[in-house]
Amino acid sequence: MWHVDEGTMNAYLDGELGDRGAGSGERGAAERGAGSGERGAETVWEVETHLASCAECRALLERVKRVRDRAGEILASSSPDDVVAPPFEEIQARAEARSTGSRVLQLSRIKRLAWAATVVLAVAVGWYARGTVFPTRTEQVSAPLAASELEESAQSQEPGAGSGEQIAASGEPGADSREQGAGSGERGAEQAEEGAATVVAAELDRAVAPADRDVAGRGAAAQTQTPAEAPSTEVGAAAPPQAKAEPDAEVKLRQEVVDVSAQRRRSDAGDRLAAAAAPQAVVQQVAADEPGVPVGGIAVGEALMFEDSLWIAASEDEAQDALGGDVPVIPDLPVIDYWTAPLHGGEMVRVRQRLDEENVLELIVSRVVSDVRAAVALRGIAAEPAENEAQIAAKGSLEAVAIRRGDLRVVLRGPVSTDSLRVLGEKVR
Amino acid sequence: MPTDWAVVYRETYSDLVRFLHRKVWDIDRAQDLAQEVFVRALDVDAENPRAWLFTVANNLARDEARAAVRRKKHLVLLKGEAEARAAGHADPHAESVEERERTDAVKRALETLSDTDRTVLLLWDAGLNYGEIAEQSGLKKGAIGTTLSRARRRLVEAYERLEGGHVARG
Numbered sequence: 001m002w003h004v005d006e007g008t009m010n011a012y013l014d015g016e017l018g019d020r021g022a023g024s025g026e027r028g029a030a031e032r033g034a035g036s037g038e039r040g041a042e043t044v045w046e047v048e049t050h051l052a053s054c055a056e057c058r059a060l061l062e063r064v065k066r067v068r069d070r071a072g073e074i075l076a077s078s079s080p081d082d083v084v085a086p087p088f089e090e091i092q093a094r095a096e097a098r099s100t101g102s103r104v105l106q107l108s109r110i111k112r113l114a115w116a117a118t119v120v121l122a123v124a125v126g127w128y129a130r131g132t133v134f135p136t137r138t139e140q141v142s143a144p145l146a147a148s149e150l151e152e153s154a155q156s157q158e159p160g161a162g163s164g165e166q167i168a169a170s171g172e173p174g175a176d177s178r179e180q181g182a183g184s185g186e187r188g189a190e191q192a193e194e195g196a197a198t199v200v201a202a203e204l205d206r207a208v209a210p211a212d213r214d215v216a217g218r219g220a221a222a223q224t225q226t227p228a229e230a231p232s233t234e235v236g237a238a239a240p241p242q243a244k245a246e247p248d249a250e251v252k253l254r255q256e257v258v259d260v261s262a263q264r265r266r267s268d269a270g271d272r273l274a275a276a277a278a279p280q281a282v283v284q285q286v287a288a289d290e291p292g293v294p295v296g297g298i299a300v301g302e303a304l305m306f307e308d309s310l311w312i313a314a315s316e317d318e319a320q321d322a323l324g325g326d327v328p329v330i331p332d333l334p335v336i337d338y339w340t341a342p343l344h345g346g347e348m349v350r351v352r353q354r355l356d357e358e359n360v361l362e363l364i365v366s367r368v369v370s371d372v373r374a375a376v377a378l379r380g381i382a383a384e385p386a387e388n389e390a391q392i393a394a395k396g397s398l399e400a401v402a403i404r405r406g407d408l409r410v411v412l413r414g415p416v417s418t419d420s421l422r423v424l425g426e427k428v429r
Numbered sequence: 430m431p432t433d434w435a436v437v438y439r440e441t442y443s444d445l446v447r448f449l450h451r452k453v454w455d456i457d458r459a460q461d462l463a464q465e466v467f468v469r470a471l472d473v474d475a476e477n478p479r480a481w482l483f484t485v486a487n488n489l490a491r492d493e494a495r496a497a498v499r500r501k502k503h504l505v506l507l508k509g510e511a512e513a514r515a516a517g518h519a520d521p522h523a524e525s526v527e528e529r530e531r532t533d534a535v536k537r538a539l540e541t542l543s544d545t546d547r548t549v550l551l552l553w554d555a556g557l558n559y560g561e562i563a564e565q566s567g568l569k570k571g572a573i574g575t576t577l578s579r580a581r582r583r584l585v586e587a588y589e590r591l592e593g594g595h596v597a598r599g
Contacts, residue, residue: 007575016559016574064578071581074588075554078535080456085442088435091464095471 004047004057009064017044302411306364309341311350322347328365328405329353330427336360361414361424367407401425437478438467441556445486448555452490454536462489480561483552487565538587546580553577 004012011017051058319327319338324346329335333353340347348366355361400413403425410428412421442463449459466485475481539547545566552562553573563570 005575006578007572009574010578010581011559011574014553014559014574014577067578067581067585070585071550072554074535074538074584075451075550078451078532079447080450080459083443083446083456083460085438086464088438091438091467092471094464095468098468099472 001054002050003054004050004060006060006064008047009057009061010068012044012047013061013065013068017047018042306350306411306413309343309348311339311341314338314340314349319349319351323349323365323367323408327351328408328410328428329363330361330424331429332427333361355414355416359415361412361416363428364411364413366409403428405429431474432470432478434467434471434478437470437482441479441482442467444556445482448483448551449486449490451536451539451551451554452487453493454532458493462486462493465489477561477564479557480564483555483557483561483565487548534588534591538584538591541587542580542583546576546583549573549576550580550584 008017051061314322316327316335316338319340322340327338327349329351330353333355336352336354339350339352341350343366346367348364351363351365353361353363399416399418399421400411401418401421402409402411403422404410405428410425412425412428414421414424416424445463445466446456446459449462450456453459453462463486466482466489469485470478470482473481539551542550545568548566549562549568552565557565559570559573562568562573566573566576568576
């Protein structure tokens with residue numbers, strides 16, 4: 001004689017067995033109880049017919065029912081009381097708000113992309129101009145042109161540019177042409193192009209901050225000479241009176257421009273862009289706002305900038321060099337690695353420290369003078385309010401807080417609550 | 430025909446909260462998650478709305494549990510274990526020690542079940558039928574009765590054991 005199994009009993013009690021002939025039974029006979037003396041009933045009718053004639057299965061039914069009821073009681077004892085659903089309109093409003101926020105974020109991304117495209121274009125122009133401007137001025141010096149022609153050329157390229165171009169015209173012929181690899185014989189054929197390039201250079205200089213432009217302009221001239229190669233008599237022969245009257249200033253300028261050039265060479269493309277594409281006033285304005293930035297969360301734009309930055313693996317020494325001093329870390333947490341990335345006016349350093357086997361904490365450190373917020377503005381990423389941390393979290397499930405340590409700004413990011421990050425932040429040394 | 434989420438919301442919200450509560454054991458968080466599920470649902474035209482809701486709820490509860498483990502771990506790290514334990518037990522909805530102990534016993538009894546048994550049991554308790562549970566759990570519909578039977582029996586046994594131990598200690 002076959003019997004009904006416990007699973008079928010449960011299905012029967014749960015009202016999950018099909019009615020007679022409905023064909024919606026829970027399981028076929030072959031599926032259940034094979035070899036156990038049990039047989040499946042596919043319908044309520046089959047089960048009830050069997051129960052009517054089988055005392056054993058009736059007893060089993062009682063046991064199953066007791067267990068089922070007891071399990072229900074146990075679960076019910078931990079059920080929350082009085083669950084009241086908020087009005088459906090609230091849910092709709094939240095969904096609508098989220099949808100709007102998503103659109104805003106999307107728009108923000110489009111703006112970022114537009115900025116990025118602008119930046120790329122500016123970098124390209126800057127790169128081209130950088131490689132062209134200085135040789136052009138140098139070649140003006142090295143070419144066997146009459147002093148009057150040179151002077152005229154300099155004046156026409158940048159009227160009122162001051163002594164810089166004029167000094168450039170007075171440089172010793174051939175002195176820098178060797179450095180630049182541009183022979184004087186090529187001069188004539190390239191004259192028109194160089195003139196255009198010089199105009200581009202002048203435009204670029206105007207785009208750069210005025211102070212920087214002055215140094216660069218004067219520096220271009222000084223770069224063409226060394227003291228040994230540019231005797232004062234030759235300078236005097238071609239230079240206008242004001243240049244001749246300021247030989248010490250010229251040397252000083254030369255030194256300045258060497259510094260500037262070296263600095264520029266060290267900078268990466270993004271950094272040059274930041275200097276060339278952004279008005280200095282904007283930088284100063286943003287930087288001036290910085291002291292008022294409280295310790296707290298970080299802006300969405302800043303988080304995105306961290307994501308976008310070009311991080312390069314570094315040693316601890318390199319990280320220290322980048323920051324100009326010791327890199328703050330949280331004592332007692334092992335340091336995994338150091339990274340550096342360019343930031344307007346300097347570099348920022350990222351230190352990864354291990355919290356435990358699974359979790360890693362990041363410290364992103366920058367000098368306040370080269371604060372990331374300035375870079376955020378320069379890159380055109382809206383510095384949105386910090387309260388929108390959900391968006392930051394969505395970016396990488398990381399919480400973030402910013403703290404100050406002296407003239408350093410440290411952003412802590414990690415998969416822990418902001419409260420925990422703040423406590424960790426207090427440990428930063 | 431598009432889903433009428435307003436109707437589904439009225440009919441399912443409390444079931445969803447109950448289900449989530451037994452996953453996260455915090456009624457406020459359970460309600461937050463339930464609302465989050467519906468917020469996400471409004472952009473979806475689900476073939477089986479209830480099944481969809483419980484799938485999303487289950488995923489959210491799982492993520493929540495992981496996040497809770499991380500949070501707890503670091504709170505313990507930062508604030509001291511004793512303080513964190515005290516905070517962890519501070520449930521404003523547990524009105525009495527007895528209720529709290531009962532809830533704790535249910536929680537521990539459920540934890541003795543396998544993931545599959547627990548999920549099937551909680552989905553049934555949340556009001557899903559066998560077909561929906563099968564869709565949700567990946568089991569065959571014909572196996573749900575057997576799984577439920579086992580889950581119920583184990584829950585009762587574990588709970589009685591815990592209660593018995595409690596009485597014996599008390």
